[in-house]
Amino acid sequence: MLVKRRHRDAATTGRLSQIVAGMAAKPLDRRSFLRASGLTVGGLAAISTLGAGMTRRVEAAGFTDMSQPIEVKTNMCTHCSVGCTVKAEVQNGVWVGQEPAYASPINRGTHCAKGASVRELVHGDRRIKYPMKKVGGEWQRISWDQALDEISEKMTEIRGRSGADSVYLLGSAKFSNEGAYLFRKFAAFWGTNNVDHQARICHSTTVAGVANTWGYGAQTNSYNDIRNAKTVIFMGSNAAEAHPVSLQHILEGKETQKANVIVLDPRFTRTAAHATEYVRFRPGTDIAIIHGMLYHIFENGWEDKDYIAQRVWGMDQVREVVKDYTPDVVENISGIDGATLKRVAEKFAKERPSTFIWCMGGTQHTVGTANVRAYNILLLATGNVGYEGTGANIFRGHCNVQGATDFGLDVGNLPCYYGLGAGAWRHWSRVWDVDYDYFVNRFDAVPAKGGRDARTPEQNMNIPGITSTRWFDAVTLDAEEVDQKDNIKAMIVFGHGGNTVPRMQDAQRGMDALDLLVVADPHPTTFAALHSRTDNTYLLPICTQFECDGSRTASNRSVQWGEKVVEPIFESDTDYSVIYGLSERLGFADEMFKNYELVQGKFGMEPTAESILREINRGAWSIGYTGITPERLKSHMANQDKFDLVTLRALPDAPEEIKGDYYGLPWPCWGTGELKHPGSHILYNTNLHPMEGGGAFRPRFGLERDGETLLAEGSWPVGSEIEDGYPQFTYGLLRQLGWDSDLTAQELAVIQQVAGSDEEEAMDAVSWSLDLSGGIQRVALQHGCVPYGNGKARAVAWNLPDPIPVHREPIYTARPDLVASYPTNPDRRQQRMPNIGAVVQQDVVDRGVSNEFPIILTSGRLVEYEGGGEETRSNPWLAELKQDMFVEINPEDAAARGIVDGGWVWVTGAEGASRARVKALVTERVNKGLAFMPFHFAGWFQGEDQRGKYPEGTDPIVLGESVNVITTYGYDPVTGMHEGKVTLCQIAAA
């Protein structure tokens, strides 16, 4: 074994080492650790400047004393959505070491820069240490009680004045599933649908596009499964920087399968560096490119005709549309020549299985949903969904953005995509054991204004709220324009940055105009520092997910249970506790928390994560979170090494309780926990029995369209007793099939209860997603059927603005000549707000903006930072690696402007005379005419250093200009996603 043997012993010890040896006797306990890390004065001062203080090992918080017992805790990385297991070694309540978690089939011990440095999060030198509020412009320390008392009073006051909808509840993809669910439930009890989170700005268009195509808004396969792919396309995904650990699977797959890895991206990314083919294109032209590929595919008959016939509806209409996208047209729009596209299309269609990976390069556009739809159509045309090695591998962003989306931190949904209809509200009322009318009473009545009809509270319950991309417009726009009782008056922001949405000048104005701003976060985000508010501004220290229990859902829908590693540090507290504290003061805690086990927390009572998950298990039928019990999750975490690397399935030697399961019970995990459904590694996979994780496309758009069936034809999952398509299961369908007799008496009783009567008609309507007993699901599965049905995917989504995607120029386009043929979507109202994209685009063309701002600006991620970046920029291990905000600029553009590598430049934006002072990174990575800026920076605003605006000792180590100062107007017509990837700018040496 590796025992170190030396040529010689230690040298005679000097004075220095004797002093050091004297210290060794004293093991570091939690108390002295916290003292050392700065709750007391002085410690922080040393770190506030990056001078000598930084160059010293302040206190050996990472020392593991081998003579003391080591506790090993398992949790997951709190950064991206890959879901890397973090193995923490804890001594005396201090997290002393981070060991590789080799057992995890997802990361196999590995991490990226962020994951390998998460231990620092609970050192937390720069964390918010205690609740604070602004008094006369100064931050002042207050107690939790005072903070929550004052906040709830002000919320109530605003509610009285402007209505419940005037309080905006911005949640977080960093919540645990339980936290996200609780926050959504909190919004319901408060009486608003103005509840959102980061999914809005990362994959809302994906969820909309994908769900509208084949049923569920989630990654169809998994990171691991990409090992099976023969062709992998990345389009608008820089996984090497955004999801580094996923590259482990992709590169190993590339090597062993000799797979084609094709990267289509405006920028030669670090992912592209490992591709077998790199294709550059003009940002914002994805649809033209995909249609260009489909043109070749249909032209040459490379499409999968059987698959289309059996499982896809409307492909012929697509065929007609793509005829217009000839190689010349596509080259003119995108810059990609026909031969290249033909080659890529042929590989994708013929060298199967093929998978298509996209991220925010595809989603953050005014055509985000349409982009996603185009990708889906390409996958469907080539028969690449629903099998191993295929699929829409959507790499989601934050660690729990999938879970937070699933649990309805979304202006248009209650938990689990039930929507906002009366049925959805009634379903969750039953689960929560609260009267439906209770919620009706909590909502505002909306008066008639702006030519729109008035709404009763009950109607208002069904209307999606304002998206997080527009909250500031909802503060500052004329009240007539905002389709709710009053403007937004209060922002309650849990774990969400303020620099990740475009038009930060407007966001700043919005922040200044609010009556109340509450930032609940481990770090002060841009929401705490961008504005010049003097009062009514609160900072609540929330702990990280390493300081509380809870489950989180990785991008591949695998759910993992995170154990509390250490107690919340300083005076920080859990999301659970703070939501409870607020609910208590707002008077609905008893109703809201009645199903939970409440325990004494750090500063008050809080519900246990397990008891929240159990409630989720009772209600989350629609996406099969019902089988994902805390017990099962915990045994998965305890037996990670028993899962196969590629199939994610528990190996034959696995213990009984996990035998046959897929790792993390990727949803849908049907039925109750007792059913022991293994989860669904690959969605819509007809090669497996539904009880083994098989499935089919979900028919959720009716049974037929234009006289054609929307149910699958000649395709069904293995073991299906119905050998054809079928609609979703209801009690009525069970009765028709004669399978109702398989229901137990208990199940039948619950179905009756849900139906509200024992009348046949009412009972017949009870579906698989409303039946709280799980009986309908159980019986369907028992007969080899998928509870939601077996339908066709839609190549034409008639309910979307573009049923078949068409190319539309970005609003701030560098090709104004194309706008006449490919204009942006017409203006409309959506999510209570006006969207005037077409007016803006016309103005951009008319004013010749692209002459004054000739460089296309796009944005993206860096590996060291995440999201708004406050947390990662506060971590010295990461911050050291990227100390300056920068703009990537092509050498030709740089030379023409006298810009040198590493020199300061001003980037000016096309709206509001916006500008940002950043460093130039002169590189061929971007083409001539294109610039790139990362979006993780904040703390400088148009040349002004805002360090002084952060409460002392909480300012992130690295500050910089935010790209979203420069980015401009533009919103997806379906989800309100912002345009983060294409705008125009000018760059000049500073």
Added chain:
Amino acid sequence: MARMKFLCDADRCIECQACVTACKNEHEVPWGINRRRVVTINDGLPGERSVSMACMHCDDAPCAAVCPVKCFYTTDDGVVLHNKDTCIGCGYCSYACPFGAPQYPQTANFGTRGKMDKCTYCSGGPEPDMSHAEYVKYGANRLAEGKLPLCAEMCSTKALLAGDGDIIADIYRERVVTRGYGSGAWGWRTAYGDTVTV
């Protein structure tokens, strides 16, 4: 006896910097000291490759040759370590090292570099194995615990390999044969006078 080496498979390295922060994390390496770093060659161009570099623990280590106070020593595992009690911070090793491994806590001017710090292959220094004194000066001693360096253990794509030179060379060779390409065992020729041939 094992001869410990690092090998960075640049065709796997995606410059994710996990090795860098894993090192910082494991040893609480202060700001400004980079025991390991990632260098990207042909940055932004097709052909770009990144290499994670730290002390290569050379045969006939040049640092040891120039050290005025002979503070370097090589363990039986082939790991080149140094004694901070003896080190005078002269900086010579940093000029002798072909890999830029030696680091100093302070600015180099006026001889105020402080004690040299570098990658220890996660095997500490001359103090008793896994002692607090060893940790404070050199960081953790994983080798003594029977573990390999954390940078390699945590490498996101398993690009950075650590372990016995022959074994990791075999792993690398096998990869190159499987996939049909390889950009070389970066630094091996310089550190060991020989590279991995396939």
Added chain:
Amino acid sequence: MTMFSKLLTAFGLVLALSFSAPMASAQINPTERSVTEDSLFEALGTAPVAGRTTIPDAQAGTLINDANKGWAALQGQTLHTLSIVAVVGMVAILALFYLMRGKIRIDSGFAGRTIQRFNSIERFAHWTLASTFIILALTGLNLIIGKSVILPLFGEAAFGTLSTWGKIAHNYLAWPFMVSLVLIVLLWIIHNVPNKVDLEWIKQGGGLLKKGVHPPARKFNAGQKLIFWSVVLGGAALSYTGIMLLFPGEAGTAADWQFYQTIHALVAAALSAIVIAHIYIGSVGMEGAFDAMGSGEVDENWAKEHHSLWVEEVKSTQERNTKQVATPAE
């Protein structure tokens, strides 16, 4: 910076080679095009392999610099040997000389009368220079040969402490050394301009080899001028390179620093050897010589034998002065 731009140019070259294929519609296969270590070594020759890194340390961008091994060998072996040869060699030569020639006596014995050879300012300058030089030389030599000479004697811990203090002393005493060096130049440069007298002195071997031979000399004979110029020029070289070593930021690239270090070590070894000879002749080597820098007063006979012309100059000046003093003002 210069080196860095050179590197970049070198890379441009490599890239130009690898991108000879037209970019337009040809397939870009980054995997196939990947740069390899072998191809880079071939293209770069001895230039370092470098790239971009994100930490601010500019040197961190250099991935592999094979040339450093060359300097390491030079520093670790060649300079080490040379320094030992220079110092030990000179000591050996002097020992041999002492055995053969013995102490050079004042042929005519002590006169008992003295004349002032160096005033207090001159002596102060000399001794400042001398003492700092000795410490600098010893601490400097320690860095090169201490590990093979002193370490075995003292043991590691003591040697480490010694060397640490030695390094501090070296860095700080360099400044008084440089100041006194300037002073010495100002005081003595006028006396050290080579002239014809020196030729004769050299022709006669300075009278060192034979008893009773005393070639004429002014205040400084050719041998002393040699020492002077060695110290001045060598000292200047040491000062300049030393400053560069102290401020590596100013020194330029690592290669520049290595160059300065090599010069510093070579000059130091040579000058140390020369100064050892100087010390020898000024102390045990020659009777009466030490007083020149000791009390400043030398025996008249010693002065006549070794600096006959200077004695005459001094005498005539004294006489003139005496006359002037004796003669009434009017």
